[in-house]
Amino acid sequence: GEDVEQSLFLSVREGDSSVINCTYTDSSSTYLYWYKQEPGAGLQLLTYIFSNMDMKQDQRLTVLLNKKDKHLSLRIADTQTGDSAIYFCAEKGNAGNMLTFGGGTRLMVKP
Amino acid sequence: DTGVSQDPRHKITKRGQNVTFRCDPISEHNRLYWYRQTLGQGPEFLTYFQNEAQLEKSRLLSDRFSAERPKGSFSTLEIQRTEQGDSAMYLCASSSPRGRHTGELFFGEGSRLTVL
Numbered sequence: 001g002e003d004v005e006q007s008l009f010l011s012v013r014e015g016d017s018s019v020i021n022c023t024y025t026d027s028s029s030t031y032l033y034w035y036k037q038e039p040g041a042g043l044q045l046l047t048y049i050f051s052n053m054d055m056k057q058d059q060r061l062t063v064l065l066n067k068k069d070k071h072l073s074l075r076i077a078d079t080q081t082g083d084s085a086i087y088f089c090a091e092k093g094n095a096g097n098m099l100t101f102g103g104g105t106r107l108m109v110k111p
Numbered sequence: 112d113t114g115v116s117q118d119p120r121h122k123i124t125k126r127g128q129n130v131t132f133r134c135d136p137i138s139e140h141n142r143l144y145w146y147r148q149t150l151g152q153g154p155e156f157l158t159y160f161q162n163e164a165q166l167e168k169s170r171l172l173s174d175r176f177s178a179e180r181p182k183g184s185f186s187t188l189e190i191q192r193t194e195q196g197d198s199a200m201y202l203c204a205s206s207s208p209r210g211r212h213t214g215e216l217f218f219g220e221g222s223r224l225t226v227l
Contacts, residue, residue: 004153008151033215040220041220042114042115042202042217042218042219042220042221043154043202043204043216043218044218045215045216045217048215088153088154090153097142097144097159097161097166097167098144098156098159098167098169099156099216100156101146101153101154101155102153103151103152103153104151104152104153
């Protein structure tokens with residue numbers, strides 16, 4: 001089946017930029033997503049990118065997509081302690097309506 | 112709050128018992144999804160409904176699992192003869208037809224199952 005991989009953990013200092021990386025295998029992915037999960041809360045969509053785009057910026061968030069290498073990244077500028085959470089990369093292929101999620105990257109922001 | 116709600120939030124049961132979880136999606140959403148999330152993993156797709164029709168099922172959904180959405184509104188997920196390996200967070204999500212090109216899913220807070 002299709003696979004989405006992420007590194008497990010990232011630690012940054014408050015005010016620095018964070019970059020969370022993701023690789024995927026489905027060459028027919030149409031949309032790619034970043035979801036955020038805070039303790040005790042449901043997953044919340046942060047941003048998404050259509051597969052024919054290579055970059056999308058939304059305030060402090062920048063998404064980069066390298067479709068050739070099947071690599072997606074999320075950059076958070078001026079990272080704050082409130083950004084501490086688990087970030088999930090997900091992709092939607094051509095077949096079916098479900099999303100395939102990566103295992104999540106735990107972001108820890110130190111004051 | 113008119114988000115996705117799930118009940119119960121926590122369920123502890125003994126191996127072999129049956130459990131049922133309920134999901135109430137956002138009211139105008141016609142698509143409903145069940146996912147399972149184990150500790151340290153991302154959500155894994157289980158099944159998907161469009162209105163009352165169950166359109167997709169994962170291979171993860173063994174014959175002990177059954178999901179229904181009888182009137183196209185709330186959904187139930189039943190697990191029969193629970194096993195310790197069923198211990199997980201069961202997540203429900205819904206989406207709107209207007210979101211069909213973006214695929215945005217709105218998740219509930221989940222129902223945590225512990226099988227002793």
